[in-house]
Amino acid sequence: MQPRTLYPEDRVVLREVGLRDGLQLTSGFPDTAQKLDWMRAEHAAGVRHFELGSFLPAKRFPQFADLRELISAGAALPGAVSSALALNERGVADGLETGVDEIIFVLSATESHSRANTNRSRAEALEMLARIDAARRDRADPPVLTAGIAMAFGCSLEGAVEPAAVLRLAEDCARAGADVVAVADTVGFGGPRQVAQLADGLRAALGPAMPVAMHFHDTRGLGLANCAAALDHGIRVLDGSLGGLGGCPFAPGATGNAVFEDMAFLCETMGFDTGIDVAGLAGARAVLEAALPGETLHGALARAGLPRVLEPA
Amino acid sequence: MQPRTLYPEDRVVLREVGLRDGLQLTSGFPDTAQKLDWMRAEHAAGVRHFELGSFLPAKRFPQFADLRELISAGAALPGAVSSALALNERGVADGLETGVDEIIFVLSATESHSRANTNRSRAEALEMLARIDAARRDRADPPVLTAGIAMAFGCSLEGAVEPAAVLRLAEDCARAGADVVAVADTVGFGGPRQVAQLADGLRAALGPAMPVAMHFHDTRGLGLANCAAALDHGIRVLDGSLGGLGGCPFAPGATGNAVFEDMAFLCETMGFDTGIDVAGLAGARAVLEAALPGETLHGALARAGLPRVLEPA
Numbered sequence: 001m002q003p004r005t006l007y008p009e010d011r012v013v014l015r016e017v018g019l020r021d022g023l024q025l026t027s028g029f030p031d032t033a034q035k036l037d038w039m040r041a042e043h044a045a046g047v048r049h050f051e052l053g054s055f056l057p058a059k060r061f062p063q064f065a066d067l068r069e070l071i072s073a074g075a076a077l078p079g080a081v082s083s084a085l086a087l088n089e090r091g092v093a094d095g096l097e098t099g100v101d102e103i104i105f106v107l108s109a110t111e112s113h114s115r116a117n118t119n120r121s122r123a124e125a126l127e128m129l130a131r132i133d134a135a136r137r138d139r140a141d142p143p144v145l146t147a148g149i150a151m152a153f154g155c156s157l158e159g160a161v162e163p164a165a166v167l168r169l170a171e172d173c174a175r176a177g178a179d180v181v182a183v184a185d186t187v188g189f190g191g192p193r194q195v196a197q198l199a200d201g202l203r204a205a206l207g208p209a210m211p212v213a214m215h216f217h218d219t220r221g222l223g224l225a226n227c228a229a230a231l232d233h234g235i236r237v238l239d240g241s242l243g244g245l246g247g248c249p250f251a252p253g254a255t256g257n258a259v260f261e262d263m264a265f266l267c268e269t270m271g272f273d274t275g276i277d278v279a280g281l282a283g284a285r286a287v288l289e290a291a292l293p294g295e296t297l298h299g300a301l302a303r304a305g306l307p308r309v310l311e312p313a
Numbered sequence: 314m315q316p317r318t319l320y321p322e323d324r325v326v327l328r329e330v331g332l333r334d335g336l337q338l339t340s341g342f343p344d345t346a347q348k349l350d351w352m353r354a355e356h357a358a359g360v361r362h363f364e365l366g367s368f369l370p371a372k373r374f375p376q377f378a379d380l381r382e383l384i385s386a387g388a389a390l391p392g393a394v395s396s397a398l399a400l401n402e403r404g405v406a407d408g409l410e411t412g413v414d415e416i417i418f419v420l421s422a423t424e425s426h427s428r429a430n431t432n433r434s435r436a437e438a439l440e441m442l443a444r445i446d447a448a449r450r451d452r453a454d455p456p457v458l459t460a461g462i463a464m465a466f467g468c469s470l471e472g473a474v475e476p477a478a479v480l481r482l483a484e485d486c487a488r489a490g491a492d493v494v495a496v497a498d499t500v501g502f503g504g505p506r507q508v509a510q511l512a513d514g515l516r517a518a519l520g521p522a523m524p525v526a527m528h529f530h531d532t533r534g535l536g537l538a539n540c541a542a543a544l545d546h547g548i549r550v551l552d553g554s555l556g557g558l559g560g561c562p563f564a565p566g567a568t569g570n571a572v573f574e575d576m577a578f579l580c581e582t583m584g585f586d587t588g589i590d591v592a593g594l595a596g597a598r599a600v601l602e603a604a605l606p607g608e609t610l611h612g613a614l615a616r617a618g619l620p621r622v623l624e625p626a
Contacts, residue, residue: 154620154621155621156621159621187620187621188613188617188620189620189621190582191541191579191581191582191583192538192541192545192579192582192583193582193583193584194582218613219613219617220575220578220613220614220617220620221537221572221575221578221579221612221613221614222537222541222575222578222579222582222613224534224535224537224538225505225537225538225540225541225579227538228504228505228535228538228541228542229541232505248617251616251617251618253616253617254613254616254617254618255613255616255617259534262533262534262535265533265534265535266504266505266534266535266538268504269503269504269505269506269507269535270504270505270506271506299534300501300531300532300533300534300535300567300568301533301534303564303566303567303568304501304532304533304561304564304566304567304568305564305567307467307500307501307502307533308467308468308469308472308500308502
């Protein structure tokens, strides 16, 4: 699979990451049938990219126990693209068996967070990325390999993070074999000028062949402002979750991922065609509300309704 | 008073409009002592610009009955700037008696909304603006006169609004005597590219001597994305309300004004000095929570706390 097949340069791709990132802090999680309803409702609204889980031991991470089933179901939806996290060679081996379209390996922008989160230095994480790349090369049609850089806009442990350090790490990831680089504002410290600077820097450093994705959390209210800055500076792949499902492990009670349906509306106002029907996407919230009755969902469109300019005639 | 005295070109001014715009849809409203606590708490955090009410009959609009008292109290706060709405000659006469620093007259961007909201055509509204300008000229030190253009980014009645139409109306307002033009996304239809286009257009059309303010509602989640675009395109005066107090008369239950403390954080991330201490401003929410116990307040910083980069050492 070529990265530009998954992420064409000429359109904006919005990725639903709620089935993975959104389920890390919820008190409960949807069962497999509910997850499939969620995927199908969003697919019917035009969503094509789904991050479906992490290849982790099912005993410790029961919310991802049905990952293989979701990947199979995704393969049956026309045009759908599945991705999943793999954090080590075992995870990658599992991933290669499933035929998942994209494997995401996560590194940290800072040394402190890298060690605290994975007990690896950044250099060791890069070595693991290279081994993951080598492992997939056996396959006739290997999955796309994405390097996700956490804490790229600020770190819960180190505070401010220099864009230059993120650029160096992104270039190292490309050299280690990544096809795509994704940078994440894991804790919601970033602002739109920082986003613009990093977007310009990454596109210049990595070149036009490599898709760059950005992943914002709305922890401090700037999720959509950061998405807008990313779009203005040439980023064409953005992550979000329906109803902003998710949270922040460092800020209990905080808002989570950028709200997917509000993000689709943002793109609409900016003149980008995402292929997503905003009204249909907003309607998919009902599936999530039924599956997670105790969970607080976020989002402004859900409260206000569609603006008159977008209402069906 | 010269407009650039109130709104210097070289800094970002954030105006607290909660005491006016925020109290139009609340079920209750703070008493005078609570309003004064609110003003003083924000003033202590560095806020200087307060929109305090509308000159309207106290019987029909009891939430603004203490407007004169608030203007006097504001005059006693070092550096504080007071503004209030006046919708006709009677309101302006009342305003001139109080010594308010700035009088805001509101027009509509569309003919339908102008007639529905005030029973005036836009041409008649411009005539009223000219009469208000004439009335203040009697004074030795007249208040600044601001023309506020409602529905400037979309209209609840007409849908899409062309930026060119807003530009023409803004130029008409300048000719009629306005010192400042403020454009409002009254219903939250606008997106950041539209904001950028209108900001560039207004600054070019009105020239550097005339401050341009923008007023966003977060009705559809784009409040801060629109603020960021405005700042990126040279706008230096933005409105918000603590806790996003307020709402939208056309969308019951929707979020209201852009959240003031999150907006101050946005400016901080973008490198603008607003003179406001974000932590202090966030702390002022306690006053509002006590004064309006039944009201839903919004805002991400309040849930997540300050980012580590802004925490006191």
